[in-house]
Amino acid sequence: MGYYEGTLREAIHLFKFGKRQEMGRHLGRLMVDRFPSEWDPSALDLLFPVPLHPRRLRERGFNQSLILAQILANSLGIKMEARQLVRSRPAAWTGGLSFPIWSYSYWVL
Secondary structure, three states: OOEOOHHHHHHHHHHHHOOOOHHHHHHHHHHHHOOOOOOOHHHOOOEOOOOOOHHHHHHHOOOHHHHHHHHHHHHHOOOEOOOOOOOOOOOOOOOOOOOEOOOHHHHOO
């Protein structure tokens, strides 16, 4: 997708922390457009969005990973299971990290 800086960083922050769910549609389309050409989506069996801890879900009001996973699944024809994983403890805050957004590990939502 790009590096976690500039406009992309602002868009992600608006989506995650600014309660701007509509940004998910744009970010999801960007992910679909940048899906690695060497990957065959039909070779992927299942897509799991990362669940939020219930407290974080209440704070944020939505699960950004679920929104992005739905767009990827629908656009690429991949089955998605949203209720198979459960977050049992809160994750550490990652808002201050600086790293490339695009890496293969990001396709494991």
